[in-house]
Amino acid sequence: MPPIAMPPGLKLAQDVMTPAEETELIALIEGSGLAYTPYDKGNTRSSTSYGWKYDYANDSFVPCKPIPEGFRTIAERAAAAAGLSCDDFAECLLNRYEPGAVIQPHLDKPVWEHVVGISLGVPTTMVFREPASGEERPVELSPRSLYVLADDARYVWQHSLPPMQGTRYSITFRTFSAEGLRRLEACPAEI
Template sequence: MFTMDLFGEPPLPDGFRYMPDVLSVTEELDLVRHFEELAFQPFQFRGYSANRRIFTFGYKYVFAGQKPRADSTIPDYLRPLTEIASQITGKPARSFSQLMVTEYPPGAGIGWHRDRPVYEDIVGISFLAPCQLRLRQRAPDDTWIRRATQIQPRSAYLLSGEVRDKWQHSITPMDVTRYSVTLRTFRSRKGEEGER
């Protein structure tokens, strides 16, 4: 199943949702001032340090240990973003127990990937500059089905269901600084022991 892209382009996969103008310019710049004070660290995966830098709140995913663990609490200035995530998903704001702020300096993007299976809904909120979100899924003939959409500053998007589970996504490198906040819910792990 597909839903139409906002700009009349080829249809986007089911589970993608987009909300423009979820923040005012004043709210955006106030949050960016907070971001600029964070102790960002380069994102690391399998020994590789990416150009983008991150700071996480709430639950932090430890790639080596492959289990979520308690980290610092989500500060009050970021709580309105959990309400935005609630609006776009229909889930309670409290279910967004992990929040990651990402700084994209000029030249930084994200390569093709799918978020870890432990996560369910992925909400992104964009700051300062537009970016291109690309999606791809391998077709039965071993080619790629591709889609793309522009994500504007002060907007939010959701990856859920089919687009979250069956498609990879990436963000094209840019020549200006951009920030994003990613909010995630965790899948229910009923019957499993250990940390939730």
């Protein structure tokens, strides 16, 4: 049976860092002040953001502390993979997924343009689903891998994560879309 094709626009890179760098990033994530989100009750996923955070309750942005220097190297690698400068990233979202944690099928909010994710800890499968046809394409995310969501993979195919079998960490970098920049004008100044 041939391998399942990735959704159009999905880029995947393996081993974008050493195991030692992964360990350092996990320690930085653990020390970042992770908190469970009120809109995701009962899910064992905790997170924190740097730069700007999207507030789902108020449909607006909240300014956060700047992205720490410890994330600079991986931000540069993520930016290069997406053809960007790391200064283009508006948000750095850190997540810890404990065993059993999930992500429901979704598309990232239209306030974001580019989405680049880094997977750390245990491997997982990101399931992409094309809503019109119901077709699913599972994509394995190994530790130390990086993915870029663009084109159909970003705007058409929903993505989700099944229950974690161990502890996984992720770093997601996002840039503002034109809509995001319009909404940003109504937000308070950066902290």
